Structures are given as C-alpha cells and as structure tokens.
Amino acid sequence: MAAIASVSRIRAAVILLLFTLLQSLYLLAFASTNVHIVYMGERAYDEPELVQDLHHGILSDVLGSKEAAKTSILYSYKHGFSGFAAVLTHSQAKLIAGYHGVVRVVPNRILSLHTTRSWDFLKVKPQMVDGILSKSHSGIGSIIGVMDTGIWPESESFKDEGMDEVPSHWNGICQEGEMFNQSNCNRKLIGARWYIKGYEAEYGKLNTSDEVEFLSPRDAVGHGTHTSSTAAGALVKNANSIGLAQGLARGGAPLARIAMYKVCWATGGCSSADLLAAFDDAISDGVDVISVSLGSPPPLPSYVDDALAIGSFHAIARGISVVCSGGNAGPYPQTVINTAPWILDVAASTIDRAFPTVITLGNNQTLVGQAFYTRKKASEFQPIVPGDEIAAADADEDSARSCDLGTLNPTLARGKVVLCFQSRSQRSATIAGISVRNALGSGVIFAQSPTKDVTYPRGIPSVFVDLTVGTSILNYIESSRAPMVKFNHTKTTIGQQIAPEVAYFSSRGPSSLSPSVLKPDIAAPGVNILASWSPASSLESPGNNQNKLPPLNFKLESGTSMACPHISGVVALLRAVHPTWSPAAIKSALVTTASVTDEYGQSIIAEGAPHKKADPFDYGAGHVNPNKAMDPGLVYDANVADYIRFLCSLGYNNTAISLMTKIRTSCHASTKFLMNLNLPSITIPELKHKVTVSRTVTNVGPVNSVYRSLIEAPAGSFVTIEPSILSFNSTTKKQKFKVTFISQLRVQGRYSFGYLIWEDGVHVVRIPLIVRTVIHYSYSDT
C-alpha cells in the first residue's frame, strides 16, 4: 500500500504545471516532505522578537531542547503574521497542532511556476492624454513585489534612468548572494531577497551541476525576469526576439518599482514554506501589489491549508493587492487554481499580433502556418516525412506521430522536415521540436487544434499549422514520390488577427474548492508575450550541450504566468490614481469594466472549443480594459470582516478564525453568506427553487447619480432585482440591493450565464450571473 501511495504521489508531483508552458517540461518535483508550516494567524505581539520567542518556545517544548529547536526551525514568520516552518516528524507535527494558538499545521507543498505589443493592444499608451498611463504618472510611487525565479538586474528593462528617489514607504532590502550585491539594486529594482531553506530541507543542498543556478536573487531561468519586466519594465527601444515582434518594449507601469522575492529554483519548483516567508517579508517591506505566477494543480487545499491563500489574506488585510495566475490546465473545466476570493486570479488571452509563415510544398501548393522562422531568405526545398514513418524501433506509432521525446529514429530523420500531429498525451510543439532536433531533423511542422500560441523550440525551424493544413500536407506526402517542403520567412503582423480570444491552455472555472466564488476573475494577454529574459537560462537546451544556443535577452512566452503581471502592472497604475481604494475596490473596478466583446463588437471567443463564445468560466468578467477601470462609477467593496464571514460559512472553526485575524468572531456555519460575499459576480452553483442574494455597491463616481438596473437572466432561471433603481447623493454613498433567482427547470441543469448591469448613462457597471439549477426532488416521483 505504501508503494502505491508513493507512486501516486510522485505522479501527482510530476503533473505539477509550470505556468510557462515551455518550462513545464523541466521542472519535476518528487516531494515527500518533512518540512511543516505551523500557521498561528495574526501576530500576538507587535515586536517581531517576541513573536519569534513564542515560536522557539513551542518548538523547544516539543523537541525537548533549545538546540533541537534551533536546528529544526527554517523560518519564523513574524512580520506580516505569525507562524514558523520547521523540520518535524509526523508525530511532532501532530503534537504541535494541539498547542494553544496554533491554527493549522500544514505539510510543505511544492508549487510550480506557471512586452511590446500587449500594452498598446490594451490601449495603455503614453500618447493617450486622458489614459491611465498619464493619469497615474506611469505608476510612479507604486511598488510591485514579484514572487518568482529571481531577476536579471542588468536587463535594460530594469534601468532606472530618470526615476525619482525610492518611495518613502519602502522598508525592504537588497539581499546579497552569488553574483548579486547591493549595486545590482537601483531606483527601479529597489529590493531583492531569496528563499531556499524550505526547498533545501526538502531536496538537500542545491546541486548546480546540471542546471545553472545562483544562490541569490539572480535569475537563471528567465521566468521571473519576464514577469517583472512585463509588470513594470522600463522602456527599451528595439527589443525583439531573434528579429521578430520588433518594437518598443515596456512594462505596464514603466515608472513603478520592482521588488523581487526569489522563491523558485531552476532545479525544480518552489516550496510553500519559502513562499510564505516571502509574503511575511513583502508585507512589512511595504509593497503595494504582489504578483505571483505560480501554484499547484487540483485537488486544491482548503484556504487555511494553502500558503498562498494565507499569505495573500494577510497581505489584503494590510491593503496590498495580490494578483495570481489561474493555471495552464485548460481548456478543461474546474482546472482553475489560486481561487481564494481575496485574490485577483487571471486567465490568459491572445493579442492581435501574428506571425504568418508561408509553407510551399513540392507541387508548388502554398499553405499558411504560424512560425518564428527568421532566416533572411526563404529556405530551400527539403524532404518532408511524417513522424510515424520514422519511428524508432522501440517506439509506438502514436507517440512517434506526435514526435514525443525519443520516439524518432535519427538515421531516418536526419536532414528532413518532420510533420508531427498533436495527440492526447503529447500536445506540446516544444517537445516535438526538441525531439526532432535531437534526431537531427532539419525542421518541424506541428499540427494542432487552432491556437494562436506559437511558443517555439529554439535551434530548429518550426512552423505551427492547424489540423486541416496538417492533413493537407499529410495527403500531399502520401501522394508524392519525393515529398518536399520549404518555408518562407516569417512576417510579424499587427491588427490583422481578431483578438482577444481566451487561450486554449488557460485554466477554466468553476473553482473546484468553492464554486460559489467565480474564478478566474479576469483575462489579460498571455500568448506570445515579448519581455526580458535571463541570458543565463539553460532550460532551452537539455541534452543539447554540443551546440549551445546563443543567450537570449528578450523572449516570447505564453502562459497565465504572462497574463498575471499584466494585471499586476494595471493594478499598480490604478493604485497610483486611487491610492485610498481597497484591494477589493480595485478588483471590482477591473472586473466591472472588463470587455466581453472585441474591437469589432463581436463576442470574445474561447480557444479549445470550436467557435465557442467565451463565458465567465473562461475569462471571469471579461478582458481587462485599463482605461475604463480608472472610472468604474460603482464598486463592490469588501473588507477583512467580510472574508471572515465567508470563511465562517465554509465551516472553519471559530477559534481558528479568531487566531487568523485576531478579531473576535462568533460565526456560525451558514451557507447563506457564501453567496452573499460582496463579490463583483454572483454564482449560484445549486439553485433548487428560489435563492435571494444581496450585494452592496459604493458610489465612486459623481456624487449625485442615479443608476438603473438591466438584467439578462441566465437561461432556465427567472431573475428579479429590488430596488431596481439606486440613487446616490452626498450622504448616501452605499446602496444595498437584493437579487432573486427562481429556477424554471425541472431537470438537472448545466451552468448558464447572464449578467447584471447598473447604468447611469455614463458608466456601465457589469457583473456576471452564473446559475446551475439542480433537480427539484419534490417533483420527481410520478
């Protein structure tokens, strides 16, 4: 039994998704943990030293001596909240769980990681006089804390030319380490720290013989450099990736500051004990926004067992916005992660930049794919062969057809372009590219369901086609005696592709943990995003040491990892415009102004299903619209007390919640508040007959305003609102209303979608309504 359990644990760890699609290949975590996080909620004392003494006291008591406690403890969390991480046996952990003041003892978990054009596409442009960039002074004064793989400080995106003094609310440090010292921080990169104790307690000392890595905030992977420069990179002229997507690169908030918290390591994943230490520091360092492009796949831990949910709860309580990526496990339902209601959870969308590439077959037929083929001249004709025709002796045909790793025979592949088709188990063009490259092929054509994502393997010409084009090529190969193909070089086009669409890989709702909280919240660009990269990255060429690829300073990447820092950048801008707004108000402003149509007024489409109109489980309330978010009219605000009532209604124990927040609560488990949390969305996962929920809106627009309601009821339900008109004046700033849903179905329903809009003639405040009717048992026995 033990063996089976550990095999399934390994499998669970292996499917952890790095949020950048490319990197999911290389970070495999095999965790069997003895590190535990002892979470004790809000601090009992203001002085960090006293909080730490308390931790040492408990640990000494359980372990029998002060010395044992000293060697066992990894972190004392004492700034933003109270708790510690320590190496404990199972029975010691159980013992500690019974101690006064302990909320939860949680085993360490291993998490994984999940621009130029994108900001113009979002109309975050310096030229717009009334735009959010000018109104926020490019986010000056905001500090974005990024928890990721570190940062490459020499990147041009992190130059501090023309930047003012560091904001006075900053308390952080520039922590030294391998190839990183104080002089690597400046007025742009104002802080940097690194956390490895949890990781090393799990895996032993970091072994850098296979991967380049630095024991410091320096980024050896590229992911953290990419996300930071997307959120707040300075202007870089003529940025490009091997000549494509050339243009001015800049982050969303080009004058905001960056603080890097390195919690993820090139050799595999990120430890939750390290992540929680980063939250503890970031809260007291004075960041305004925390950007986290990582997580672990379902089953989702409960909110009090999840380091990211706990850390972000305490951050929100101090007024810090927390933005997370929703995961790359789409297009399947219930795959979305980072679903706590106080988090801003981001889906990925496409932009209007495309990379069309002409493919010419030996019979002179031309077809169009997408590629990053950057040779100056068109290629010569080369032989082309399908992967399954050149399978290695021990490979099965299906794996070879998708060009899975090690399935191709190098003697047969040498010098040929290989045609590969995605399969159920092998959907990655990058894997196909590496596999063909290892088999000494000269190029790869990867046929897959339509997608705009063309994240590419380096070191081999690769063209992406849809299954129709792939099938035409296959038919040509089969009907030709000496099938040949050549590629024309890739062009970069802008504005010739309908966008946005929700990316196929973007994880979908509903939340598997609490379906009454809509997740994801919003979509932002996350496909083929150009941003800075770490030139030290060796991830591109595993087993390819014989021909090292040249270092990259900029790179196109796809993933919800890339979407998340777009929202973090916008939040930094919004906070500069509205410094007094709560994280919930900022989130509401983004959500209620999000777009559900593209520039041509057409509904946004979700990739992954044939021409499916995107729904809230694909993109939350819609696609981010930064300029509109500055002036939302009304906001659905919420504070810590609201989140506590939400936790109460989930059945968390009173004592636990009191400790978590240091606020005396006497909550009783009632499912009512689950749906009454003042979110900018209403989700009724089980509508039987009739449910009434309430919401409160706060006027942040003109003092004297009158809003009228407009409802599109989800199919199968009847919806009423009371009152249907809301008036605001100098004394009435908040108004409460009730929405009643009545089921009209007598069958087990599916989720259906509608919306509620408040309109005053200027502002359109829109929230999604999501309902699933379930059977009325009273009707059933006839």
Ligand SMILES: *[C@@H]1O[C@H](CO)[C@@H](O)[C@H](O)[C@H]1NC(C)=O
């Ligand atoms: C609530 O939690 C505390 C500490 O976690 C525990 O001591 C107590 O027994 C729990 N109470 C109930 C009613 O479960």
Ligand SMILES: *[C@@H]1O[C@H](CO)[C@@H](O)[C@H](O)[C@H]1NC(C)=O
């Ligand atoms: C920091 O490192 C740089 C090289 O990376 C070196 O030139 C400089 O002297 C170092 N500064 C300090 C204060 O150690």
Ligand SMILES: *[C@@H]1O[C@H](CO)[C@@H](O)[C@H](O)[C@H]1NC(C)=O
């Ligand atoms: C590090 O990894 C290499 C290759 O996997 C191995 O040969 C070496 O013994 C390891 N070193 C340590 C200190 O574990």
Ligand SMILES: *[C@@H]1O[C@H](CO)[C@@H](O)[C@H](O)[C@H]1NC(C)=O
């Ligand atoms: C393809 O086009 C080229 C140049 O236009 C021509 O020389 C060649 O004969 C054509 N090949 C076929 C199979 O039609």
Ligand SMILES: *[C@@H]1O[C@H](CO)[C@@H](O)[C@H](O)[C@H]1NC(C)=O
């Ligand atoms: C290849 O690209 C060149 C330059 O953009 C263009 O003139 C030519 O027509 C293209 N060839 C094909 C077959 O599309």
Ligand SMILES: *[C@@H]1O[C@H](CO)[C@@H](O)[C@H](O)[C@H]1NC(C)=O
């Ligand atoms: C604002 O409206 C409320 C109720 O609609 C009313 O009682 C109050 O007198 C109004 N205040 C002002 C300053 O007009």
